[in-house]
Amino acid sequence: MEVNPLSIILVKSDSKGDRLLFRYPFVITSNESNLRKKRHPYSLITQEDILQSPLPQTSNIHQGQLSGFTDEVLSTLFAVKPELCNQKFELKVNDVRFVAHPTYMQSILINIVFALHAQASYSIVKCYYELSKRLGHALVYEESRVGYLSDEMKLMVKIHDEIATTSAESENMFHSLSAFDLILEQSSLAQCLKSIYHDLCTTGLLNTTINQWVTLSFCLPHKAHQAHKKGIIVEPEKIDRCLQSLKPYHGMLLLVDLTELLDCVPPSGARMLLQLINAYNPLKTLQNMANEADLAINHVYELVGHLVYWAKATIIYPLCETNVYVIAPDAPLHTQSPLVEKFSIKFPGMSLFEVISDFSLPTSIGHLTTPLQHPTRQGTLAQMVLWMLQHHLLMQLHTYVQFMPTDEGSNEFYDNSEHNEIDNVDDDVNNENSVSQDDDLHPGSLLSMSSQPMPVPNTSRRSITDEHFSEMADSTISDNIITKPGSSSKSNYSSGSMSTENCNSLQDSLASIEDEEKIKELLMAFQEPERSAIKDLPAASNPEDLNLMVRLYQAGYFKGEHHLEEIMYFENLRRSQLLQLLDKFRDVLIIYETEDPAIATLYTQT
Structure with missing residues (x-):
């Protein structure tokens, strides 16, 4: 995988010269060992040797590890000049990309280099550069505190020199391999670099302590x-x-x-x-x-x-009975999937395929529970849904609304499944007691606590309807108790010479005229073609319904970018109120179900 590093390399440069102190992994391939072989000074180069000489190397990766570079070549490449220190260093050779952040301190250059696949993405390269930079800063800190880096460098150089001397006497061609082995045994810094390499290749998560003092935490999200x-x-x-x-x-x-x-x-x-x-x-x-x-x-x-x-x-989105889930299209559901056994261990006596089959079509949790079920059964269902979400077997679908008036006055794209849910709402009841089945969660349900978003003050965008009809809107949202216009002056008429019936008739006439003026003003929020489509709807004759419709329209909620839960939260609406409104204006509103893009972006490739 291009995410995993090929090698981690430690190079130093000071007054005594350049030196590759350590690298991991350090298994020498046959091709690399050929480069290390010393030819006898008196040997002759024959035509046969020339014919058998290897072709120029175009790949420096062998079995997932860096190959084809001697220690001398690597030290020359990465012992950069001081002018290149404390900034990003990147070098591409064949199919390998080297990334580092050279650090210069007290006449010593230290460079921790990561060898990566050349095709690694920009974000992967950026992460490894950041890790090299943070490692360099940690070593600088420990050097200034206790001289840790100087001690580790002296130890590594000493081992290299001792092995080189021994190798020259015994003509051992693999002295560097032995030196790295000894360094790994005796150097805590080398052990730290080895641990970093393995953590990057396995989990992508680092939590390493350097010199038992500085803790380095790092995440490679591509791997994690x-x-x-x-x-x-x-x-x-x-x-x-x-x-x-x-x-x-x-x-x-x-x-x-x-x-x-x-x-x-x-x-x-x-x-x-x-x-x-x-x-x-x-x-x-x-x-x-x-x-x-x-x-x-x-x-x-x-x-x-x-x-x-x-x-x-x-x-x-917090787990509740109104949440709609469906099987994720890329869910690893096959008979040999390890999740099958893992699920049966977590929930004894339950079958993953049997449970998840309930979500073959978009299904709400409320449809799988009844008020007569024991709370334990409901709790088990909630735990199973959470488990399937943790393993990305399910995805949640949210309902989005798109304003789209048609010339015919009816909307053929209206979602029947959501319409069935809306039909359950009593359209004839417009007070606080009007609650949909989704709102009336049975006592004892483990999900009832989050079936509705937490009410918050309406601090979203204010429209012209909010300014002109704030009193009416507030009463509609808070308790749906509407005071008829003119009712406050009812006593004035009753004390006059007019009869009670005539007084009530006059009040109704005045209220009707006032409602008509409000409706006309509300309709002005729409363009002419849209206005024609809306004013013919029966719901448009109700100023309360039309006011809520205009308010949500002007706030931008009907552009297919906001799901119902978001509208309910920011506009402090109950689900029953919103579903009733969608049902009454269904001729000009399209509803459809899809994922929340804010969440879907984490686990989809597109």
Whole structure:
């Protein structure tokens, strides 16, 4: 794999000259050993030798390791001039790319070089450069503190010199191999470099302590995320895009045990991470967890982002009964999949194929549960869904809305499955007691606590309707209790000479005229073709419904970029209110289900 390093090389340059001190791995191939062989000074070069000489080498990779370079060549390449220090160093030779950050200190140049596949992506090269830079800074710090680097360099040079002397006397052609073996046995720095190499090749996660003092934590996300989903390369840029899209209504799902979390943070951040973990629950939003952990939401974003980068967690929408899931298109569901046995161990007596078959078509958790089920059964279902999300077997679908009026006045693209859900809402009830089946979660359900996003003050964009009809909108959102215009002056008419019936009739007339004026003003938010399509709808004659429609339209929620959960959260709406509105204006609104792009970007190649 192009993610894994081919070799890690340590080179120094000082007043005594250039020297390759250590490299790992140091297994010498047959081709490399031929380069090391010394020809007898009195031997003759025959025509046969010339014919058998190898062709010019075009590859410097042999069985996943660096080959074809002698120690002398490598030391010459990487003992750069001081002018090239403290900046990015990159060199491509055949199919190998060398990346480093040469560091200059106290008349000594130290260079930790990573040999990579030449086709490694820019983000992979950038990560290895950052690691070389951080290693150099750690060694500079330890050198200034206790002279650690000088001691390690003296030890390595001494071993090289002793082995070279012994090899010259015994004509041993493999003296460098023996020198690296001894250095690895006696040098803590060499052991540290070996550990770094193996960690990069296995997990992509480093938590190395240099000289038992400086702890170096590093993550190669391209490698780390493959532990959860084989064959996919998660670029840091994808993670950044996901984290930039984090909202308070999102949730977090841990992918590892709690004991594996503290390895990825420095001691200074351990306290805040423990606060967050104590409040962790996949049924809670990030905002809820921030409140319980007594942390600012921005700090929670940073901690969650760090865990996602280190492949310790992923972003989800908090688990609740209204969530719709479907089998992921690239889910490794075959009879020989190790996940089958892993699932049966986690949930004895349950079959992965039987459980996940319920999600062959998009299905909400609420459709798989009933109020009569025992809470234990509901809890088991929730745990199984979480397990399948951790192993990326399921993906969540969200409902998005697109405003698209048609000349015919009806929308053929209206989603029937969502329409069935909307039909369950009592359209004749427009007060606070109007709650959809999704909102009335049965007592004892483990999912009921997060079935609705946490209400927050409406701080989103204010439209012209908010300014002119803020009182009406507030009453609609908060409690749906609408006071009829003119009702406050009812007593004035009753005290006059007019009869009660005439008084009520006049009030109704005035209210009707006022409603018509409001409707006309609300319709002005649309362009003429759109206005014609909307005003013919029965729902457009209700100023409350039309006001909410215009408010969401002007806020940009009907462009297919915001799912229902996001609209509910930022506009402080209940699901029943929103579903009723979509049903009443279904002739001009298209709804469809797809993934949340903020989350999907983590585990999709496109």
